[in-house]
Amino acid sequence: MKRVIAITAVVVVALAAQASAQSSATKPLADVAKDEETRRKSVRKPAKVYTNGSLRSDVSTGVPAAPTPPSATDQPGNASPTNISPGMAVPPAPTGAGRDQAYWSGRMKAERATLDRLQIFADSLQSRINALLTDFVNRDDPAQRAKIETDRQTALAELERVKKEQDEQRKKIAGLEDEARRAGVPVGWLRPGV
Numbered sequence: 001m002k003r004v005i006a007i008t009a010v011v012v013v014a015l016a017a018q019a020s021a022q023s024s025a026t027k028p029l030a031d032v033a034k035d036e037e038t039r040r041k042s043v044r045k046p047a048k049v050y051t052n053g054s055l056r057s058d059v060s061t062g063v064p065a066a067p068t069p070p071s072a073t074d075q076p077g078n079a080s081p082t083n084i085s086p087g088m089a090v091p092p093a094p095t096g097a098g099r100d101q102a103y104w105s106g107r108m109k110a111e112r113a114t115l116d117r118l119q120i121f122a123d124s125l126q127s128r129i130n131a132l133l134t135d136f137v138n139r140d141d142p143a144q145r146a147k148i149e150t151d152r153q154t155a156l157a158e159l160e161r162v163k164k165e166q167d168e169q170r171k172k173i174a175g176l177e178d179e180a181r182r183a184g185v186p187v188g189w190l191r192p193g194v
Helices: 002-025 029-042 101-138 144-180
Strands: none
Touching: 101 144
């Protein structure tokens, strides 16, 4: 019993000593704030500051298509309901600095990037169709063959849709080239890699 009391007394004394050490080690919040302020003043400023303007845009997501200038039929008096919403004015065409090399090359890059993505998608669909055809030939079960044929027909329909989109995208690129030619844009501004 004496031993238990002695051990308990030692533990109580040790805990009391630890508690008093912690209370003397903690600083008031105001002192901590002052120390942090002096530390921040002594830290050297970074050599380069990055902003949204200094970063290149992510080309893999594509550049948003620039609005096309309104034609004679798209003027506010002749606005069709498919071109603008009721009550909305036709946005003015960019002038001056809006039609520089960056404007034209950015539009062309966006259109070409869309065409490239469509081509990659068409290639992957064709690979899927080929794999499904091979799988269809190698199956004996009529139920499995029917499912594979349904999947293949769906993929073929999707491939046809993508091919139509590719044709439309090629027409957009040709239209952009014509628009640039009419605006007197140098051909080099529309070339890839500019």
